[in-house]
Amino acid sequence: MDFVPYRHKVQYYETDGMRVVHHSNYIRFMEEARCDLxxxxxxxxxRLEAMGFGIPVLSVQCDYKQMTxxxxxxxxxxxxxxxxxxxxxxxxxIRDDATGSLRATGETRHCFLSIAGxxxxxxxxxxxxxxxxxxxxxxxxxxxxxxxxxxxxx
Amino acid sequence: MDFVPYRHKVQYYETDGMRVVHHSNYIRFMEEARCDLxxxxxxxxxRLEAMGFGIPVLSVQCDYKQMTxxxxxxxxxxxxxxxxxxxxxxxxxIRDDATGSLRATGETRHCFLSIAGxxxxxxxxxxxxxxxxxxxxxxxxxxxxxxxxxxxxx
Amino acid sequence: MDFVPYRHKVQYYETDGMRVVHHSNYIRFMEEARCDLxxxxxxxxxRLEAMGFGIPVLSVQCDYKQMTxxxxxxxxxxxxxxxxxxxxxxxxxIRDDATGSLRATGETRHCFLSIAGxxxxxxxxxxxxxxxxxxxxxxxxxxxxxxxxxxxxx
Amino acid sequence: MDFVPYRHKVQYYETDGMRVVHHSNYIRFMEEARCDLxxxxxxxxxRLEAMGFGIPVLSVQCDYKQMTxxxxxxxxxxxxxxxxxxxxxxxxxIRDDATGSLRATGETRHCFLSIAGxxxxxxxxxxxxxxxxxxxxxxxxxxxxxxxxxxxxx
Numbered sequence: 001m002d003f004v005p006y007r008h009k010v011q012y013y014e015t016d017g018m019r020v021v022h023h024s025n026y027i028r029f030m031e032e033a034r035c036d037l038x039x040x041x042x043x044x045x046x047r048l049e050a051m052g053f054g055i056p057v058l059s060v061q062c063d064y065k066q067m068t069x070x071x072x073x074x075x076x077x078x079x080x081x082x083x084x085x086x087x088x089x090x091x092x093x094i095r096d097d098a099t100g101s102l103r104a105t106g107e108t109r110h111c112f113l114s115i116a117g118x119x120x121x122x123x124x125x126x127x128x129x130x131x132x133x134x135x136x137x138x139x140x141x142x143x144x145x146x147x148x149x150x151x152x153x154x
Numbered sequence: 155m156d157f158v159p160y161r162h163k164v165q166y167y168e169t170d171g172m173r174v175v176h177h178s179n180y181i182r183f184m185e186e187a188r189c190d191l192x193x194x195x196x197x198x199x200x201r202l203e204a205m206g207f208g209i210p211v212l213s214v215q216c217d218y219k220q221m222t223x224x225x226x227x228x229x230x231x232x233x234x235x236x237x238x239x240x241x242x243x244x245x246x247x248i249r250d251d252a253t254g255s256l257r258a259t260g261e262t263r264h265c266f267l268s269i270a271g272x273x274x275x276x277x278x279x280x281x282x283x284x285x286x287x288x289x290x291x292x293x294x295x296x297x298x299x300x301x302x303x304x305x306x307x308x
Numbered sequence: 309m310d311f312v313p314y315r316h317k318v319q320y321y322e323t324d325g326m327r328v329v330h331h332s333n334y335i336r337f338m339e340e341a342r343c344d345l346x347x348x349x350x351x352x353x354x355r356l357e358a359m360g361f362g363i364p365v366l367s368v369q370c371d372y373k374q375m376t377x378x379x380x381x382x383x384x385x386x387x388x389x390x391x392x393x394x395x396x397x398x399x400x401x402i403r404d405d406a407t408g409s410l411r412a413t414g415e416t417r418h419c420f421l422s423i424a425g426x427x428x429x430x431x432x433x434x435x436x437x438x439x440x441x442x443x444x445x446x447x448x449x450x451x452x453x454x455x456x457x458x459x460x461x462x
Numbered sequence: 463m464d465f466v467p468y469r470h471k472v473q474y475y476e477t478d479g480m481r482v483v484h485h486s487n488y489i490r491f492m493e494e495a496r497c498d499l500x501x502x503x504x505x506x507x508x509r510l511e512a513m514g515f516g517i518p519v520l521s522v523q524c525d526y527k528q529m530t531x532x533x534x535x536x537x538x539x540x541x542x543x544x545x546x547x548x549x550x551x552x553x554x555x556i557r558d559d560a561t562g563s564l565r566a567t568g569e570t571r572h573c574f575l576s577i578a579g580x581x582x583x584x585x586x587x588x589x590x591x592x593x594x595x596x597x598x599x600x601x602x603x604x605x606x607x608x609x610x611x612x613x614x615x616x
Contacts, residue, residue, distance in 0.1 A: 012343060012353070013178055013336045015171035017224055017511075022167050023519040024493070027486040028321045035320060039379075045320070046379040049479075057485045059525045064518070070171055071347075071354040166497060166507070167490045171357075177365040178339070181332040182475045189474060193533075199474070200533040203325075211331040213371045218364070221425075225501075225508040271375075321486055323479035325532055330475050378479055 003040045006033040006076045007097060010068055020067035026104050027060055030092045033076035034108070043132045052115040053126060055088070062106040066096075073097040079140035083133055085123035087111050091140075157194045160187040160230045161251060164222055174221035180258050181214055184246045187230035188262070197286045206269040207280060209242070216260040220250075227251040233294035237287055239277035241265050245294075311348045314341040314384045315405060318376055328375035334412050335368055338400045341384035342416070351440045360423040361434060363396070370414040374404075381405040387448035391441055393431035395419050399448075465502045468495040468538045469559060472530055482529035488566050489522055492554045495538035496570070505594045514577040515588060517550070524568040528558075535559040541602035545595055547585035549573050553602075 008029050016022040035045050048055065068074060075097040082089035092106040112122040123130040162183050170176040189199050202209065222228060229251040236243035246260040266276040277284040316337050324330040343353050356363065376382060383405040390397035400414040420430040431438040470491050478484040497507050510517065530536060537559040544551035554568040574584040585592040 011336065011340050012170060013176050013339060016166060017169035017171075017173045018516060018518070019171045019173075023522060024167055024486055024489040027489055027522075028319065031321060031486070032319050035379075044379060054480060056480070056529075057526060059523070060485060060489075061521070061523045063521045067518075071343075071352060165490070165494050167493060172362060172364070177368060178332055178335040181335055181368075182473065185332070185475060186473050189533075198533060208326060210326070210375075211372060213369070214331060214335075215367070215369045217367045221364075225497075225506060320478060321484050324474060325477035325479075325481045327479045327481075332475055 006036040008074045010070055010072050012070050015070050020069055026062050030106050033078045034090055037078045041132050043129055054113045055110045056113055058109040058111055060108050062104055064104050065102045068103050080136040081140055083137045085121040160190040162228045164224055164226050166224050169224050174223055180216050184260050187232045188244055191232045195286050197283055208267045209264045210267055212263040212265055214262050216258055218258050219256045222257050234290040235294055237291045239275040314344040316382045318378055318380050320378050323378050334370050338414050341386045342398055345386045349440050351437055362421045363418045364421055366417040366419055368416050370412055372412050373410045376411050388444040389448055391445045393429040468498040470536045472532055472534050474532050477532050482531055488524050492568050495540045496552055499540045503594050505591055516575045517572045518575055520571040520573055522570050524566055526566050527564045530565050542598040543602055545599045547583040
């Protein structure tokens with residue numbers, strides 16, 4: 001699968017008193033890129049929600065490398081690096097679009113949930129969606145074996 | 155009824171590249187003050203939601219008088235200035251807590267809605283809640299007659 | 309001048325507990341569209357800031373017509389409707405991109421400011437920038453005469 | 463030193479389409495609690511900024527344990543767990559105020575910076591401020607030795 005990297009143009013309301021993007025907004029940019037990837041793969045998050053499922057965030061991690069200023073455009077690479085029937089890990093590389101310089105790297109871990117708030121096996125309850133994520137995992141390459149292992153043990 | 159004016163301490167993430175509170179945040183502070191007033195009057199917004207009703211915003215208006223900086227505390231006066239069985243208008247005065255100087259004034263107009271998204275008469279469907287708002291209107295004083303008129307025509 | 313209307317794709321973090329875009333975010337979308345217009349006209353807001361000027365918001369007004377949901381794309385029309393050497397009014401029409409249905413209309417009023425916080429005549433201190441805004445005003449058509457009058461009196 | 467734990471009442475605009483606090487907001491709550499701690503210890507962040515220094519975030523980490531709903535109040539424990547002349551680590555425990563149940567834990571790592579963006583030794587350039595942070599580190603107890611070691615090596 002070939003995806004167009006997600007781009008986010010920095011808005012004035014995203015800057016803070018240091019005249020740079022407030023660090024909490026990178027967490028939001030990761031969500032934007034994650035949802036964009038699901039849409040590009042043909043399975044928008046809204047479709048999953050309409051089926052009664054959600055993908056809440058279990059943890060988030062972000063390393064800030066360089067500050068970003070108003071008017072700059074960020075380009076965000078997204079990879080599914082771990083996948084099991086019940087969980088998923090997504091990694092992010094956030095770069096300045098003009099220069100390619102690295103601004104931040106991040107990781108979010110997720111579980112699959114029913115609308116009632118119960119953890120589910122996405123593989124069993126929405127196998128088509130799970131298959132999409134599995135292809136994303138394979139596309140990311142370097143992490144596939146570990147992910148397969150995890151999947152087998154659950 | 156006597157209410158404690160709502161106070162909001164300005165956070166760093168609420169400032170922007172001009173090193174002052176971003177103008178969009180005042181709209182959020184008005185919501186905070188509105189919800190605080192409902193809680194103080196004994197009818198928290200969550201209780202109304204639990205009954206299947208909502209009070210969406212039909213319009214918002216804000217005049218910015220002075221800029222507000224990180225670490226300052228705002229004190230927000232709230233008044234219900236118009237009320238009918240189906241609609242409500244709320245006015246706000248936002249001041250610096252330390253000096254009393256006026257930072258912004260605002261107004262929000264609302265309707266009453268069922269969870270299904272249908273406009274309702276709050277007076278008929280939740281008379282107890284309506285009575286609370288009516289007392290807030292009377293407490294605000296100067297706008298009571300007009301509001302009563304509006305209420306009669308709807 | 310011909311401009312590409314600004315588009316904003318609604319993000320999950322912009323929705324609230326009613327499962328629709330929180331009303332305060334429309335104020336941010338207007339800022340996005342305003343900055344995009346300045347960029348399209350060849351005079352990005354950052355350039356004005358680098359020259360030591362700002363365009364703070366004096367007032368904001370928004371009428372909400374319909375709710376907007378996650379995943380929808382908004383298209384935002386922007387017009388400069390009043391301009392004087394010291395002030396500017398901008399109007400907005402926010403529509404659903406897929407159906408064209410009107411979601412909100414808004415207006416922001418601005419003054420021109422030096423970095424020291426002093427109101428300035430943009431016409432005198434940055435005539436080239438002012439000329440750009442004047443062209444936007446003329447492009448909007450219906451409000452040009454009133455704006456010219458206002459400009460003459462200041 | 464004895465501090466009053468920081469409390470944050472959840473606002474409607476902080477919830478998302480899942481009807482719970484959006485995960486990015488916990489990062490903001492940590493900043494609120496961090497700034498409140500500095501204010502309680504007698505050295506507000508604004509004072510450090512006025513002296514020409516900043517404490518930018520190098521990394522952020524958050525584990526989400528339970529969801530938080532509109533109207534609930536969070537109580538946030540903050541500890542300085544590592545300190546060197548040039549860096550600091552802060553840990554957070556976010557609990558529901560009513561029940562004490564754990565909602566999230568987090569960690570932020572920081573460096574000390576001059577306004578020009580140059581990393582500095584806070585110990586050398588603002589020894590009084592550094593001493594305040596050292597007392598916070600000692601108050602946290604369990605991490606003091608490691609922090610002292612780190613400080614010696616830099």
